[in-house]
Amino acid sequence: MPKRSTKMASVVYLLFGFHLIVIMSSSLPATSEVFAKQYPSTEPVEEKLTQLHFYFHNNITGEHPTAMKTVLPPKGSIHGFGATYMMDDPLTEGPSPTSKLVGRSQGIYALASQHEPGLLMVTNFLFTLGIYNGSTLSILGRNPTFIKVREMPIVGGTGIFKYARGSAVLTTYVYDITGGVAIVEYNVTVMHV
Numbered sequence: 370m371p372k373r374s375t376k377m378a379s380v381v382y383l384l385f386g387f388h389l390i391v392i393m394s395s396s397l398p399a400t401s402e403v404f405a406k407q408y409p410s411t412e413p414v415e416e417k418l419t420q421l422h423f424y425f426h427n428n429i430t431g432e433h434p435t436a437m438k439t440v441l442p443p444k445g446s447i448h449g450f451g452a453t454y455m456m457d458d459p460l461t462e463g464p465s466p467t468s469k470l471v472g473r474s475q476g477i478y479a480l481a482s483q484h485e486p487g488l489l490m491v492t493n494f495l496f497t498l499g500i501y502n503g504s505t506l507s508i509l510g511r512n513p514t515f516i517k518v519r520e521m522p523i524v525g526g527t528g529i530f531k532y533a534r535g536s537a538v539l540t541t542y543v544y545d546i547t548g549g550v551a552i553v554e555y556n557v558t559v560m561h562v
Contacts, residue, residue, distance in 0.1 A: 414562050419530070421557040423460045423471050424542065430549035435459065440479070448486055453479040460494060464542050464552055472496040478512070488512040490521065504528030506559060508537060514551075517541050523559050535559035 428435045440453035457475050461468035476492025494506045507525040518540050526533030535558050543552040 416560050416562055419557075419559050419561065421555070421559070423462060423555050423557075424464045424468065425474055425539075425551075425553040425555055426459050426461065426466050427456060427551040427553075428458075428549060429454065434549075436478075439477075442480065447483045449480045450483045451480060453477060456492070460496075460555075464554070466552075469498075471498045472501070476508075481511070482513075485513065486515045488514055501529055504530050506530050506533055506557065512539070514541075514544070523557065526559065526561060530559060530561045533559045533561040 426435065429437070435458045436454045436456035438452060439455050440451065442449045442451040446452075455477055457473055459466070459470055460472040460474055462471055463469070473495050474492050475495055476490065478488045478490045478492070481487055481489035488511070490508055490510060490512045492508050494508070496502060496504050496506075505527045506523050508521050509524045510521045512521055513519055518538065521537045521539060523533055523535040523537060537558075538556045540554040540556075541551070542554050543550060545551070
């Protein structure tokens with residue numbers, strides 16, 4: 370790595386009429402102009418396979434909703450196309466809302482299809498239990514909500530799930546459109562270091 374100069378720049382401010390002129394000396398600190406460097410791995414990276422099972426609880430009604438509409442769809446929108454929601458949904462061990470909390474799903478989903486009910490989901494699963502406390506998994510993809518069993522990609526993670534990639538199989542457990550409640554079972558398989 371190139372050495373950096375410790376010289377400090379000299380700056381002179383001159384005021385001529387209404388114009389401020391800044392003169393800097395040529396003794397600026399030296400900087401590296403290298404965008405990126407690659408280094409060969411010195412150790413083999415051992416990947417782990419982790420399988421997780423939990424339930425996602427989304428509630429847009431009631432006294433304490435876990436998701437709120439932040440953008441209304443335009444007039445004449447088909448299937449609510451364009452409506453956007455912000456969520457902070459609990460993740461639990463079992464399907465009951467009072468089941469043990471294992472984390473939260475924090476992110477955004479939007480109605481992204483004019484042809485059928487389908488969401489664009491951008492969310493982070495923040496885990497709060499045991500060795501996973503503080504670790505996250507990130508999902509980015511299409512969620513066709515009216516299909517009972519569907520799959521979404523895991524595109525990253527942090528903490529225990531550093532460099533994560535994988536998939537989540539979602540199964541609708543409860544979907545009450547009039548009550549604004551959805552409970553979805555998640556079976557997640559993820560590779561990470």
